Amino acid sequence: MSMTITEKIMAKHAGKERVVPGELINCSLDLVLANDITAPVAIKEFSRLGQDHVFDPERVALVPDHFTPNKDIKSAEQSNYVRQFARSFKITNYFEVGRMGIEHCLLPEQGLVLPGDMVIGADSHTCTYGGLGAFSTGVGSTDMAAGMALGECWFKVPESMKFVYHGKLRPWVGGKDLILYTIGDIGVDGALYRSMEFTGEAIENLSVEGRLTMCNMAVEAGAKNGIVPPDEKTKAYVEKRAKRTYQFYTSDPDASYVEVREYDVSEIEPQVAFPHLPENSRPVGEAQGIELDQVVIGSCTNGRIEDLRIAAHIIKGRKVAPRLRVIVIPGTQEIYLQAMREGILETFVEAGAAVSTPTCGPCLGGHMGILAKGEKALATTNRNFVGRMGHPESEVYLSSPAVAAASAVTGMITSPEEVLDDAN
């Protein structure tokens, strides 16, 4: 019987020959993840079970990344609670400040999530790992606690939506633009409870980083997971990182989808999502000239080395506009070091941008770049909800690193081509 990639991974982890959408199943987990905000609640629930061990101390990842390096006493107490739990329960994948990263940049980089895996994380952007051909989804803290205890989680098998991206991308259009465009097309609940499978020529040509970015934002369309069929690019990414075996799954040609949507990507321009929902995406031209107070380049969506390279390429030899604060946040320590070695950090600092240690910080209005009343930011992050980056009357626009970098130079939302044309 034919199945989609998501159904195959679920069937495998449920110990079944096949599964069908709507079926309730119990799946074994390859990794369970939480951060400094969600782990404390999960640990509280876990301790109600009276267990003296987790199902597998090597399959639990605790990444304090949201309010770290700790912004205040209360968040320091929360991080310490997680740290003490990690020590007591001998959690090997606990990542301290200085060795850590933003969870969804860090775990793929460290080879802790692999193709064919079944992963839950107490963070909504856990769906990122679909970019490697894994099934991964966000859950709450109690589900995470249950996962730590049992090594399994219950799921309703989702219906799958197939997205086919035909053609070649225009210059300065990448994974972020494709996913913003797609969410603009289907809406913030356009894939509610469903699986989003990204396919087609443009996805095959997209880097693993770009695929991680697309799957990262599947949750912004309400999806249970986003997933890309693994290929040679996936193999090249994971083979030097994996410390255990992994498996490639692909959808059968006659697998069944609740909906198929096809796009000609050659018509897609760089996108900007207007406040206050990711579905408010429009071509950058329609946002041209909106004056900004802050630009943030980073996050679990766009804090990878490719993102920083693109931004640095545009900013190099130019200056941050006088009216602006530009904050660049490499996603992990490894990315930070790589960017340093390539001279990328120098480019940012010379231009007048602040470069931060890895943290989720401003993306969720935690710290490291909070907006005042009435301020506007353009961010490469994933959400532009009311008050997301600070004051309830501040505004967040979302874009790719390329558009963010171009806008950093002009002080207003700007297409990358416009900044680069000026140089000619």
Next chain:
Amino acid sequence: MQIKGTVYKFGNDVDTDQIIPARHLNTTDPAELAAHCMEDADPEFAAAVQPGAVMVAGKNFGCGSSREHAPIAIKAAGVSCVIASTFARIFYRNAVNIGLPILECPEAAAALEAGDQVTIDLAEGIIRNLTRPGEYQSAPFPSFMQEIIKQGGLIKYVQERMKERA
């Protein structure tokens, strides 16, 4: 279980940043979270909400973050039930897992207005408006989830699973 309360009405796509802004996530204390519940959507809500209150909203309620602090804040604020046309999936799981009653009912979500007095029969999923004529039937939970609800949340369910394994 029978619930009686006053309706507080919200719109579509109420996200978890509106339910409990991230700036308050440096605590896990339910009472502290409750004091900031819905702060950025309705700054008066947390102070005004009466025990037993029924939140009514449109589509995709609870979209955004996986923070369980969101249903915890709502529950600790004294809200007895949330009715929406649809719920975002992580919020839906979280509410069931922590024992916050939720009902998916587009008809009730559209018809009920702020200030309406309603009674809700959770077992039957029937919502009655006492202020104006109106009776609505919500979608039933899958039987597996009813079992989690019956056992008082996911942790009790997991304890049973652990016993089976031992």
